[in-house]
Amino acid sequence: MAGDPIVSIRNVSKSFGKQQVLQNINLDIYPGEIFGLLGPSGAGKTTVVRQLVGLELPTEGENWLFNEEMPSLKLVEKAGYMAQADALYQELSARDNLEFFGALYGLKGKRLKERIEAVMEIVQLSGDLNKLVTNYSGGMKRRLSLAAALLHEPELLILDEPTVGIDPVLRKSIWERFYDLKAQGTALIVTTHVMDEAEKCDRLGMIRNGRLIAVGTPQELKEHTSSDTIEQAFLVYGGAE
Numbered sequence: 001m002a003g004d005p006i007v008s009i010r011n012v013s014k015s016f017g018k019q020q021v022l023q024n025i026n027l028d029i030y031p032g033e034i035f036g037l038l039g040p041s042g043a044g045k046t047t048v049v050r051q052l053v054g055l056e057l058p059t060e061g062e063n064w065l066f067n068e069e070m071p072s073l074k075l076v077e078k079a080g081y082m083a084q085a086d087a088l089y090q091e092l093s094a095r096d097n098l099e100f101f102g103a104l105y106g107l108k109g110k111r112l113k114e115r116i117e118a119v120m121e122i123v124q125l126s127g128d129l130n131k132l133v134t135n136y137s138g139g140m141k142r143r144l145s146l147a148a149a150l151l152h153e154p155e156l157l158i159l160d161e162p163t164v165g166i167d168p169v170l171r172k173s174i175w176e177r178f179y180d181l182k183a184q185g186t187a188l189i190v191t192t193h194v195m196d197e198a199e200k201c202d203r204l205g206m207i208r209n210g211r212l213i214a215v216g217t218p219q220e221l222k223e224h225t226s227s228d229t230i231e232q233a234f235l236v237y238g239g240a241e
């Protein structure tokens, strides 16, 4: 792949107490690609992405972002992160939440106002800007969290199960926005256990029991295992482990 990787995970292992949750992960991710981390619940996907944003440290190995080792405060502005659990202030309106997150990223005034309008349009919540978050549905909260991650136009977006609880129609339109961002050169890392979503990624990393068992385009992974579906390919790689 052309150019320097935007993310480089090097020999990363992680244990929580006696439980080893990541085993010698090596992975490079490049600008402008949508990289999917696919694996069942508990496989270690969240632990990988939390390390990339400096919320977790590896027990062994290194995580590099933009040619700098994590954790680094300087990198906070370059990456946008959407966690699995929504980190929103329930008693505030969507607008107040976005103003708060925007201020954290150094956005203010007219620029902040413009960005809030733009991201709320992307997640189709423009009409609900002044509503209190406590009155949002689960799917609306997910979309608002996504809006917050998009606010400062980061070069790298790290999204932990971004479309859980979002209906298929909106999921499709959110993926269209992901492709728009990719076209602008943004790299996206998306964790998922949904197979049809995995198919939409440029490349996939399959994770099972803390190990990266395969990396490639959806097409490559299917071809190498003579599988018709990603699910089948996953089972073949998992079985061969």
Ligand SMILES: Nc1ncnc2c1ncn2[C@@H]1O[C@H](COP(=O)(O)OP(=O)(O)OP(=O)(O)O)[C@@H](O)[C@H]1O
Residues within 6 Å of the ligand: 016, 021, 039, 040, 041, 042, 043, 044, 045, 046, 047, 048, 084, 193
């Ligand atoms: N802070 C922690 N302390 C102890 N164990 C943890 C901690 N965080 C994660 N784990 C364990 O690490 C393993 C991997 O968890 P992780 O959340 O990374 O999986 P995941 O693939 O993201 O799963 P899911 O799709 O359910 O979010 C699990 O067994 C989990 O219980």
